[in-house]
Amino acid sequence: xxxxxxxxxxxxxxxxxxxxxxxxxxxxxxxxxxxxxxxxxxxxxxxxxxxxxxxxxxxxxxxxxxxxxxxxxxxxxxxxxxxxxxxxxxxxxxxxxxxxxxxxxxxxxxxxxxxxxxxxxxxxxxxxxxxxxxxxxxxxxxxxxxxxxxxxxxxxxxxxxxxxxxxxxxxxxxxxxxxxxxxxxxxxxxxxxxxxxxxxxxxxxxxxxxxxxxxxxxxxxxxxxxxxxxxxxxxxxxxxxxxxxxxxxxxxxxxxxxxxxxxxxxxxxxxxxxxxxxxxxxxxxxxxxxxxxxxxxxxxxxxxxxxxxxxxxxxxxxxxxxxxxxxxxxxxxxxxxxxxxxxxxxxxxxxxxxxxxx
Numbered sequence: 001x002x003x004x005x006x007x008x009x010x011x012x013x014x015x016x017x018x019x020x021x022x023x024x025x026x027x028x029x030x031x032x033x034x035x036x037x038x039x040x041x042x043x044x045x046x047x048x049x050x051x052x053x054x055x056x057x058x059x060x061x062x063x064x065x066x067x068x069x070x071x072x073x074x075x076x077x078x079x080x081x082x083x084x085x086x087x088x089x090x091x092x093x094x095x096x097x098x099x100x101x102x103x104x105x106x107x108x109x110x111x112x113x114x115x116x117x118x119x120x121x122x123x124x125x126x127x128x129x130x131x132x133x134x135x136x137x138x139x140x141x142x143x144x145x146x147x148x149x150x151x152x153x154x155x156x157x158x159x160x161x162x163x164x165x166x167x168x169x170x171x172x173x174x175x176x177x178x179x180x181x182x183x184x185x186x187x188x189x190x191x192x193x194x195x196x197x198x199x200x201x202x203x204x205x206x207x208x209x210x211x212x213x214x215x216x217x218x219x220x221x222x223x224x225x226x227x228x229x230x231x232x233x234x235x236x237x238x239x240x241x242x243x244x245x246x247x248x249x250x251x252x253x254x255x256x257x258x259x260x261x262x263x264x265x266x267x268x269x270x271x272x273x274x275x276x277x278x279x280x281x282x283x284x285x286x287x288x289x290x291x292x293x294x295x296x297x298x299x300x301x302x303x304x305x306x307x308x309x310x311x312x313x314x315x316x317x318x319x320x321x322x323x324x325x326x327x328x329x330x331x332x333x334x335x336x337x338x339x340x341x342x343x344x345x346x347x348x349x350x351x352x353x354x355x356x357x358x
Contacts, residue, residue: 013081018073025069029062087116091123103131151184202243202330206354209238209247209282210273216251217271220259228265231255235273238280239354242331250327251282253320254347258286262344279350288344296337296345300325324349 090107097105106127109120155177162173217231224231240247251271258269270285300321321337324347328335333351340346 010078010081010085013084014074014077017077017080018070021069021073021077022066025066029065033062087111087120091116091120094123094127098127098130103127103134151180154180202246204241205244207240207242207244207247209240209251209280209351210235212244212248212251213255213271213273213282215248216255219252220255223256224259224269227259227262227267229259229262229267229269231259231269231271233271235271236275238273238275238282240280240331240351241354242351246327246330250324250349253324254282254284254349257320258284258345258347262286262288275353278353280353282349282351283346285340285346286344287340287342290343291339291345293339296339299337299345300335321347 087109090109094105094107106124107120108124109117111117158173158176158180162170213233213235217233221231255269255271258271262269267287269287270283272283274281274283325335328349328351331351333349336348336350338346338348
């Protein structure tokens, strides 16, 4: 946005400092002149000629003093303003670099804590978060492109094979195309859901997490029985404020993840809800292979399934826990993943509790 040019802040501070110094000098000299001419001193009689002589001597001296004050005020004000505004110049340079796309630069302003130091530290913290967010978005876009390209490539291969082999069984081709297309649709819907949670574009209502747990476990119970797993639910009413659909999706993703990444048979999934001062807690645990803490910390990243986990037909598209993280953050909550010593994973979601009904 083009704006008309004006005086720099340094020049304005210099003129302000010099003007204030000149004003103080004028007032001081005026007070001296008034004192010499109008204040009556007991026992001292000044003749008019002597009074006029004093004034004539005082005026040139006052002019010289004011001239020195003006020069000193301009020079001193310029130097002081430059020193005071030096941190602001560093912050401005860092802002220009960030505007050009360089987010790795940091101000790292030294010195004691003051307004400029606080501004610089806040700007550095913003750059750290922004750089991490941009890196995450770039990584997500790359992963999403790769994941979306895979079903398209498979579809293209199947169609090429069918074109080159007209006698191929059409039913088998249709089934495989249907499966690949369903995976692509699931991935697209997951991406849309993740975007919706990140944008926080939803209406907040009273939600009981225990009811979400009940609905999710009932929906996924056939899958658990098919895999020979047991789902155990317990806990109290867990009222919170949020989107019923998103919180149900959060619970469903956690339970589904606990079922899919479990023991081949005779595994267990535990789902509990609890209430603590100011928060409600949803905990989902499962049996399974032992996970390293470093691996567990990366499972919330998009398309991260874990190198030690076996992908099955129900493994999803790698966005389950990423969606859980986004929904949790959209509801001002926290998410924690902890490997169980016996094997498996413990996922804990903490959300703000709903205020008591009035």
